[in-house]
Amino acid sequence: MELNVTIEKGSAVPIYAQLSEQIRLLIRRGALSPGESMPTVRSLAVELGINVNTVARVYRDLQRESLLRLERGVGTFVAEGGESRAVEEGDFRSIAAKASELIDLGQGAGLRIGELTQLVETLWKENVNADR
Amino acid sequence: MELNVTIEKGSAVPIYAQLSEQIRLLIRRGALSPGESMPTVRSLAVELGINVNTVARVYRDLQRESLLRLERGVGTFVAEGGESRAVEEGDFRSIAAKASELIDLGQGAGLRIGELTQLVETLWKENVNADR
Amino acid sequence: MELNVTIEKGSAVPIYAQLSEQIRLLIRRGALSPGESMPTVRSLAVELGINVNTVARVYRDLQRESLLRLERGVGTFVAEGGESRAVEEGDFRSIAAKASELIDLGQGAGLRIGELTQLVETLWKENVNADR
Amino acid sequence: MELNVTIEKGSAVPIYAQLSEQIRLLIRRGALSPGESMPTVRSLAVELGINVNTVARVYRDLQRESLLRLERGVGTFVAEGGESRAVEEGDFRSIAAKASELIDLGQGAGLRIGELTQLVETLWKENVNADR
DNA sequence: GTGGTCTAGACCACG
DNA sequence: GTGGTCTAGACCACT
Numbered sequence: 001m002e003l004n005v006t007i008e009k010g011s012a013v014p015i016y017a018q019l020s021e022q023i024r025l026l027i028r029r030g031a032l033s034p035g036e037s038m039p040t041v042r043s044l045a046v047e048l049g050i051n052v053n054t055v056a057r058v059y060r061d062l063q064r065e066s067l068l069r070l071e072r073g074v075g076t077f078v079a080e081g082g083e084s085r086a087v088e089e090g091d092f093r094s095i096a097a098k099a100s101e102l103i104d105l106g107q108g109a110g111l112r113i114g115e116l117t118q119l120v121e122t123l124w125k126e127n128v129n130a131d132r
Numbered sequence: 133m134e135l136n137v138t139i140e141k142g143s144a145v146p147i148y149a150q151l152s153e154q155i156r157l158l159i160r161r162g163a164l165s166p167g168e169s170m171p172t173v174r175s176l177a178v179e180l181g182i183n184v185n186t187v188a189r190v191y192r193d194l195q196r197e198s199l200l201r202l203e204r205g206v207g208t209f210v211a212e213g214g215e216s217r218a219v220e221e222g223d224f225r226s227i228a229a230k231a232s233e234l235i236d237l238g239q240g241a242g243l244r245i246g247e248l249t250q251l252v253e254t255l256w257k258e259n260v261n262a263d264r
Numbered sequence: 265m266e267l268n269v270t271i272e273k274g275s276a277v278p279i280y281a282q283l284s285e286q287i288r289l290l291i292r293r294g295a296l297s298p299g300e301s302m303p304t305v306r307s308l309a310v311e312l313g314i315n316v317n318t319v320a321r322v323y324r325d326l327q328r329e330s331l332l333r334l335e336r337g338v339g340t341f342v343a344e345g346g347e348s349r350a351v352e353e354g355d356f357r358s359i360a361a362k363a364s365e366l367i368d369l370g371q372g373a374g375l376r377i378g379e380l381t382q383l384v385e386t387l388w389k390e391n392v393n394a395d396r
Numbered sequence: 397m398e399l400n401v402t403i404e405k406g407s408a409v410p411i412y413a414q415l416s417e418q419i420r421l422l423i424r425r426g427a428l429s430p431g432e433s434m435p436t437v438r439s440l441a442v443e444l445g446i447n448v449n450t451v452a453r454v455y456r457d458l459q460r461e462s463l464l465r466l467e468r469g470v471g472t473f474v475a476e477g478g479e480s481r482a483v484e485e486g487d488f489r490s491i492a493a494k495a496s497e498l499i500d501l502g503q504g505a506g507l508r509i510g511e512l513t514q515l516v517e518t519l520w521k522e523n524v525n526a527d528r
Numbered sequence: 529g530t531g532g533t534c535t536a537g538a539c540c541a542c543g
Numbered sequence: 544g545t546g547g548t549c550t551a552g553a554c555c556a557c558t
Binding site (some may be wrong): 270276277278280281285286288289292293351354355356358359360362363364365366367368369370371372373374376377378379380381382383384385386387388389391 | 402408410412413414418420421425426435446483485486487488490491492494495496497498499500501502504505506507509510511512513514516517518519520521523
């Protein structure tokens with residue numbers, strides 16, 4: 001039940017945001033399936049070397065988005081509802097493949113990861129604005 | 133001399149980090165050329181609706197990375213040195229094109245921007261680790 | 265012997281408090297009469313989808329308040345004593361009618377249930393303080 | 397800038413829920429107007445005798461509901477947006493009047509506050525279900 | 529032993 | 544001095 005999640009402690013992005021976003025992605029890509037049980041707040045905190053409350057906050061936040069379901073005294077589970085539905089596996093594979101190509105190009109040109117994600121974010125916003 | 137930069141005030145990412153990363157990208161993509169003058173700290177702060185100190189801090193940080201050059205009483209300029217060299221224009225175009233394709237796929241599959249950049253980050257790290 | 269009780273699992277109010285308060289009200293409004301038998305701990309737990317221990321705790325608490333009477337090996341009954349005396353039926357009807365009017369007004373104005381009960385609580389407290 | 401808020405520390409309802417609900421009501425009833433500044437997290441914590449983090453959590457929760465607007469380094473304000481719009485003053489007055497009548501009846505019949513709010517909640521739910 | 533709440537106190541980002 | 548994050552640790556509600 002180890003979660004494939006990595007936390008950068010020095011990052012400007014708060015720990016809870018890093019964790020939250022990564023769990024969300026694991027659910028969307030189908031690596032975590034509806035009904036599946038999540039690690040306990042305590043075990044995940046130990047595994048990641050962060051505080052229990054920080055994990056609890058993330059679980060609570062994701063519950064409010066209907067991605068997780070918390071049961072007191074029982075555990076935490078991936079929600080069955082609509083929000084937690086995964087992207088189609090085929091769709092996800094082509095997205096991941098495209099992302100890998102982008103990463104290869106970026107690394108080839110000597111970009112850093114932050115520059116690459118910043119580029120994606122900037123283009124995303126232009127795209128959204130252009131749609132208006 | 134308006135900088136094509138957008139700040140999200142409510143974001144978990146601190147304003148200074150958003151600004152710093154975006155200026156860095158503008159330089160790397162060649163939208164800001166070596167020797168070109170940057171907006172004054174004050175005007176950029178007003179334009180973006182953020183605090184003067186925040187802009188000043190970013191300029192200072194970028195100077196330390198040799199991306200900007202601060203001349204007291206004159207202004208701030210994009211540095212001529214190595215760090216501020218832009219990616220080849222052709223390279224950048226193919227990277228941007230690839231990123232656009234990725235964004236289209238992601239939007240088509242209903243991903244949010246955070247999920248997409250998270251995916252890029254995750255794959256980047258796997259890539260780096262695989263190289264070791 | 266189904267009890268007209270509803271539990272909200274996700275609520276900030278603990279399950280035992282929700283259940284306790286609702287049983288108390290059923291007794292006060294005369295829906296449960298002195299001497300009447302209560303559902304078994306187990307059956308009520310199943311009916312409500314909550315833990316047996318939680319129901320048992322509520323029954324124990326209500327016994328301490330002399331609202332219920334637990335007879336080992338026999339069952340649980342609404343107590344005959346003073347605490348469990350119901351409000352006069354006519355009184356209760358006018359209270360319920362007034363409450364319904366309040367609810368209609370509240371819903372008409374777009375209030376949520378929590379806001380309405382909060383208002384009742386606030387005014388209640390002001391009333392009590394004013395009496396002093 | 398004292399907020400007319402009361403916290404019951406021993407209550408089964410968590411402190412953050414009590415505070416959150418009361419602030420929400422103050423906004424809905426127009427006692428707090430859009431744009432108005434809220435007490436600082438620290439001052440409110442001191443005033444209520446609770447922890448700073450608890451207040452901060454409430455402010456954060458209410459920000460997510462678009463009822464408050466938090467500005468780092470500046471302060472907290474009632475949001476201008478739609479969610480924070482107050483109920484019409486006349487409407488609110490009739491609701492409060494009706495609630496007072498209900499309270500008088502309830503107190504006359506010897507009900508406790510918890511029983512009264514429980515009744516309101518029960519009838520509310522029946523009303524909602526009946527609408528379906 | 530699970531998640532939930534609360535406290536106390538430190539340090540950071542921002543103005 | 545403002546809000547934000549994080550930690551460490553206590554106690555509670557529930558299974």
